Amino acid sequence: MTAEASGRGVLDGRVALITGAAQGLGASFASALSAQGACVALVDLSDTQGACERIRLSGGRAIALRADVTRRDEVQAAVNATVQAFGGLDILVNNAALSAALRLCRMSDITSEQWDQVMAVNVRGTFECMKAAVPLMAERSYGKIVNIASGTAIKGTPGLLHYVASKGAVISMTRAAARELGAQGIRVNCLAPGLTRSEGVVAHPDWSGEAARSASLVSRALQRDGQPQDLLGSMVFLCSSASDFITGQTLVVDGGSAMV
Ligand SMILES: NC(=O)c1ccc[n+]([C@@H]2O[C@H](COP(=O)([O-])OP(=O)(O)OC[C@H]3O[C@@H](n4cnc5c(N)ncnc54)[C@H](O)[C@@H]3O)[C@@H](O)[C@H]2O)c1
8 A cells, every 4th residue: 555545645635746757757756756645746748647647556646747848838737737636736846857868968069059958948947837836835835846956067077068057057046946935935955866777868878878877886985876766765855844944955866976
């Protein structure tokens, strides 16, 4: 029996919206929050029905929504549909990104269009979702926003300048939003994974190849691959009342590679 089915989850009665949840880490985050009792809205450009159905089969309450996080109208519609289905919104996980699909390349090979695209999804998408969610959280004087950053932004990993810059912006935006929203009871934190074997990473030669894998492993105090389940305890913690006095922080989960 899941925590939700037994009514014992630490997120019992909470409503969470997770972006980029059709597959990969987003789908894992949605399952983990559901297993702790949250009602979950899965949002993605791609179809989230499959991920949603798996949660329902485990006894969770989930809805599948399609939205492009760069489109303000679509984000607002997804937030409205979540409130209509579950009566409010307490938790936002900004996970959608141009990420696993990106190729490693030198700065000179990144086009202006690629730069703008990465910034639009990873930075402005995070902003659009926060902007739409905050009024609902403010109504309840309580909310949890978890923005997914990346260890690459802390380490300055080469070969991904647009992506690294976007995740650095997510960390800075998280700090400024935490100060702005604290008085309304809204906590804003980052979870920063290291290289993690999500579906997209496993399928991508640049990330699953021996070079990337061994570079990542030697940099870690705990020298093994990062798996999606390694992130779930931290995600649940940042969404739960156990972290209510923590805001504006970045929790790095990478086996001890970036030490801040
Ligand atoms: N896997 C890793 O090694 C790793 C490491 C550090 C950080 N991260 C971060 O974790 C998150 C998830 O990683 P992943 O490996 O599952 O990535 P992924 O690329 O497999 O998944 C990203 C998801 O976002 C969705 N998406 C993309 N653009 C969108 C848009 N405009 N609107 C709505 N949805 C959109 C995609 O459809 C996809 O389902 C990302 O923010 C990524 O940057 C991942």
